[in-house]
Amino acid sequence: MMRTARRWLYVSAIELWLPVLLAAAWWFASRDSASAYFPALRDILTSFRLDWLSSAGAQNLRPSLTVLAAGFGSAVVVGVAVGAVLGLNRGFERATRPLLELLRAVPGVALLPVFIALIGIGTDMKILLVASGAVWPILLNTIDGVRSTEPLLIDMAVSYGMGGGRRLRSIILPAAAPQIFAGARTALAISVIIMVVGETVGAQGGIGYFLLAAQRSFQITDMWATIIALGVLGYLLNLLFRLIEAVVLRWHRLYQARLGGPRR
């Protein structure tokens, strides 16, 4: 008991000293700052509390999170579905590969003006924009994951008379899951970028809108507070993602541990 407590203390000390040091350095370096662009951290944190830890902050967060959840969610659904179909049909996959590479090469944000012209400025447009940028890492990783399923497992499932749907659900998708999650993680980061950019057009609130509005009206502390808010949001999203991944892939970790023995 004592040893685990000490171990815990050591781990938190070694992981925390650098962030604490950096925050302290920022705090003291900016304490008497007269620069208009780099205000004191104290003032930034006050703005952070007022802007983001308040009901107004919740109001600004809601549209952003809606766009993010709907856009990233549909990217996962479409990416896994199309990726599974392509991964299971080798010839089909090879035939569509150049088209996929071409579509993937379009930088997601470049489609913003196209979507504005097509659908107009609205929540639907932003969701579609996020989804169209985030779908590629998931799609490509699903193809790879599905294709690298151990063929023995599939043969065995076939010989036991397992139907196609069941095979997909209980063998192929679980086998591809680690790779799908790796792709989804990249996709999540891309989603946040596209969400922020998408929100800078039109006037429907959201973090991106607030960020640009603060910069344009020279509300510098609000701008820094929003940057911190975006950092916290990104960090929390990643944490949530890792949590879901740990639960879904629990079997995988156990399996790996049994296969390879204790890892370094």
Place this chain on the structure above:
Amino acid sequence: MSTNAVSGPPGTTSPAVPPGDQQQAAGWYSSMPVRQAAVIVLAGALWWYLATVTPPDSVPSPARTFGELATLLGTDAVWTAVAQTATTWLIGIAACITVGVPLGLLIGSSRRATDSTRLTIDFVRNIPPVALVPVGLLLWGPTRNMVLLLVISGTIWPIVIQSSYAARQTEPQLRDFALVFQLGRRWWLTHIFLPGVTPFVMTGLRVAATICLLLTVTGELFGGAPGVGTQIQNAQVGNDNPQMYAYVVVAALLGLLVNSLIWAAQRRLLKWHPSFRRRA
């Protein structure tokens, strides 16, 4: 399927021929490049159809888009924009590689350094890079420096993280081997450590190169710095849809170029690696 008839006299169909090769011999219409071209033509037809059913001028047809592109390619504007975007991309990725790879390798080589930096890196890399655009705009206005701030702050982390994984994956047996034969630190570095980490680092670079281009175009489009992104934005503001589509195609071509560049570099650097040896 009549593959038997094509692949040889009856009874001699050797199991050594992979099924893919047999299919390719089945006829020109089923050969892969033809099918791939067919898929692209099909997608073009879909685009054409979309152009006819949407309100006029909102979606230009492929013919109009590529016609516009052809005209654009004769002007200086597009080449200047491409050169500006490519230069920003190149500076960004070069800076990230020169700083990120050694930093990542150093962090990954020491357990203590890995633990000490974990939380900080985890926080910083999750800050969406676009958050820094306003800071760049304040400091430098709509210029390349502003875009570079965004590009570097977003591109460096995949490289650092992948490099630190790479350093952690080196085989301890190989280190012992070099030690036992007294091969020296420099020999170990150039013959064992660096070749060992290259495949992992390259994976990080591939991801980073794509992100770097995405961020370059984003910075231009969002912050108004000169380049392809700004041209897309200007065309949209000027309601010139064919030109806007043409510039999006230019952006996509740049993306393809970046992908094939990385692919070629990987193939060159990793000729010896098992995953590439088979292709030779």
